[in-house]
Amino acid sequence: MEHDHDHADHSELSETERRVRALETVLTQKGYIDPAALDVLIDTYQTKIGPRNGARVVARAWVDRTYRDRLLRDATSAIAELGYTGRQGEYMIAVENTPGRHNVVVCTLCSCYPWPVLGLPPVWYKSAPYRSRVVRHPRGVLLEFGVTLPADTEIRVWDSSAEVRYLVIPERPAGTDGLDEEALSALVTRDSMIGTGLARTPAEA
Amino acid sequence: MPYTTHADLGGRPDLGPVVQEAEDSVFHAAWESRVLALSLAMGATGCWNLDMFRAARETLPDYLDLSYYEIWLGGLEELLVAKGLVTAEELAAGRARHPPKPVSRILTADQVAARLAKGSPTERTVTGSARYRLGQRVVTRATPVDHHTRLPAYLRGRTGIIERILGAHVFADSHAQGLGEDPQWLYTVVFEARELWGTEAAPGHRVSFDAWQPYLEPA
Numbered sequence: 001m002e003h004d005h006d007h008a009d010h011s012e013l014s015e016t017e018r019r020v021r022a023l024e025t026v027l028t029q030k031g032y033i034d035p036a037a038l039d040v041l042i043d044t045y046q047t048k049i050g051p052r053n054g055a056r057v058v059a060r061a062w063v064d065r066t067y068r069d070r071l072l073r074d075a076t077s078a079i080a081e082l083g084y085t086g087r088q089g090e091y092m093i094a095v096e097n098t099p100g101r102h103n104v105v106v107c108t109l110c111s112c113y114p115w116p117v118l119g120l121p122p123v124w125y126k127s128a129p130y131r132s133r134v135v136r137h138p139r140g141v142l143l144e145f146g147v148t149l150p151a152d153t154e155i156r157v158w159d160s161s162a163e164v165r166y167l168v169i170p171e172r173p174a175g176t177d178g179l180d181e182e183a184l185s186a187l188v189t190r191d192s193m194i195g196t197g198l199a200r201t202p203a204e205a
Numbered sequence: 206m207p208y209t210t211h212a213d214l215g216g217r218p219d220l221g222p223v224v225q226e227a228e229d230s231v232f233h234a235a236w237e238s239r240v241l242a243l244s245l246a247m248g249a250t251g252c253w254n255l256d257m258f259r260a261a262r263e264t265l266p267d268y269l270d271l272s273y274y275e276i277w278l279g280g281l282e283e284l285l286v287a288k289g290l291v292t293a294e295e296l297a298a299g300r301a302r303h304p305p306k307p308v309s310r311i312l313t314a315d316q317v318a319a320r321l322a323k324g325s326p327t328e329r330t331v332t333g334s335a336r337y338r339l340g341q342r343v344v345t346r347a348t349p350v351d352h353h354t355r356l357p358a359y360l361r362g363r364t365g366i367i368e369r370i371l372g373a374h375v376f377a378d379s380h381a382q383g384l385g386e387d388p389q390w391l392y393t394v395v396f397e398a399r400e401l402w403g404t405e406a407a408p409g410h411r412v413s414f415d416a417w418q419p420y421l422e423p424a
Contacts, residue, residue, distance in 0.1 A: 016236060016275060016278065017234075017236045018299075019278060019282075019296070020236040020239050020240055020243075020278060021236075021299065022296055022297070022298070022299030023243060023278070023281070023282065023285075023296060024239055024243060025299050025300065025301075026291050026295050026296060026299065026300065026301050027243065027246075027247065027285075027291070029300065029301035030290070030291065030301050030305035031305050031311070032246075032247065032250060032290065032305060032308055032311065033243065033246045033247065033311065033312070034246070034311060034312060034313045034314055036313070036314035037242075037246055037312045037313055037314045037316070037317050038239065038242035038243065038246060039242075039314070040314045040317040040318070041241070041242040041245050041246065041317055041321075042232075042238040042239075042241070042242050044317065044318070044321060045231065045238075045241065046231055046232070046238070049321075050231075051228060085322050085323075085324065086320075086321050086322040086323055086324035087320075087321045087322075087323075087324040087325070088324065089324065090324040090325065090326040090327065090328075091326065091327070091328060091371070091374075106215075108213070108214055108215030108216075108357050108359070109210075109212055109213060109214075109215075109259075109263070109355060109357055110212055110259055110262070110263065111273065119231065120231055120241070122225075122226050122228075122230065123224070123226055123230075123233070123272075123273060124223050124224055124225055124226060126273045127223070127224070127273070128214050128217075128220040128221070128269060129220045129221045129222055129223045129224070130223045131214040131215065132214040132215060132216060132217040132218070132220045133220070133223070135215045135216055135359065135401075135412050136215070136216045136359075136401075136402055138410060139407060139410075141223060144222065144223055144225075145223075145225065152409065153409065154409040154410075154411065155407075155409060155410045155411070156395075156411050156412075156413065157410070157411070157412045157413070158413055158414075159215065159357065159360075159412060159413065159414040159415075160414075160415070161355045161356070161357065161414040161415045161416070162327075162355060162371070162374060162377065162391055162415035162416075162417070163327040163374060163375075164371060164391075164393075164415050189228065190228045191228075
């Protein structure tokens with residue numbers, strides 16, 4: 001593969017677009033796919049299923065102790081109570097960050113990620129640097145995300161090797177006692193539910 | 206032909222820094238969203254399973270040079286040709302030249318929401334009980350295998366503790382090879398980082414993964 005890496009970006013992009021268009025045309029002509037279904041699938045992951053779902057789960061867990069207990073005991077059912085189920089979230093486990101313990105999720109083998117609560121994974125989650133490094137040097141990776149943890153905090157890295165999907169429940173920030181569930185959910189970032197971030201404080205939001 | 210995965214990256218050095226991105230960034234070009242949708246729609250035909258799709262992606266020789274959705278595109282094209290649903294010539298021409306092969310289902314727009322909400326649960330009921338108990342020390346299989354597997358190389362031949370029993374689940378190794386669901390007990394196994402990385406490991410760092418019973422032996 002000695003060819004033209006210098007101007008690969010532009011030419012390969014258009015080549016990829018051509019391939020995708022050709023593929024879609026052939027599959028449509030063969031009748032294997034319903035083109036309208038493709039549009040619904042794309043719209044679903046662009047506008048309906050994303051990290052705001054997970055943020056609602058976390059906010060509920062923060063305000064409702066019995067919900068938090070159910071979430072830790074049987075996350076699949078507790079998350080389904082809020083209407084989030086199905087593909088890539090069929091078997092959910094919620095892991096809770098505490099002052100002494102921080103959880104981080106990865107899939108070193110591909111890109112397993114809890115779609116119903118977080119949507120599609122960000123590029124960095126699927127990419128070689130994150131997948132290779134976070135199991136080995138989690139503190140270094142967290143530092144790049146701006147997260148510094150006390151030296152005695154236990155760090156648990158969850159490698160999603162099977163069809164179990166993990167949701168991190170970040171710690172509830174200080175100074176949020178008066179906030180309702182909706183205001184709290186706005187503090188819950190996607191990264192805080194992967195474990196590469198912390199929930200925002202009201203001042204940061 | 207030996208099976209080679211290019212996706213087994215845990216612990217590998219020198220793959221560069223993590224590049225962050227904004228939370229609202231889902232697709233970076235329209236074609237990416239088409240590849241996602243085509244992959245899901247073709248997966249719904251039942252012509253292959255998710256483990257076969259993973260195997261097709263991870264064996265792409267230029268895996269590390271491809272972007273994520275280029276990997277999906279390559280895996281999808283490969284499966285379509287391998288299953289006889291399209292020919293390479295049709296893909297090159299961008300036109301169907303042969304009659305379609307019958308498929309068992311076609312995902313229609315009105316079915317999408319229900320299909321996604323249902324997903325494809327992998328937990329199964331099996332007779333017999335789990336071989337390992339909570340807290341038991343186990344050692345992972347030390348040798349590589351000549352097929353798709355979900356035991357990462359960095360966890361081979363390592364001693365850990367059974368932390369959770371997750372029920373019996375479709376066994377990815379068998380499923381990817383077309384050998385059926387072959388459900389096996391699945392466990393969360395936790396390792397001290399020192400067991401994986403030696404003296405460079407920071408205290409208080411642990412790694413866990415979900416291991417099917419055939420990956421494990423008593424320690």
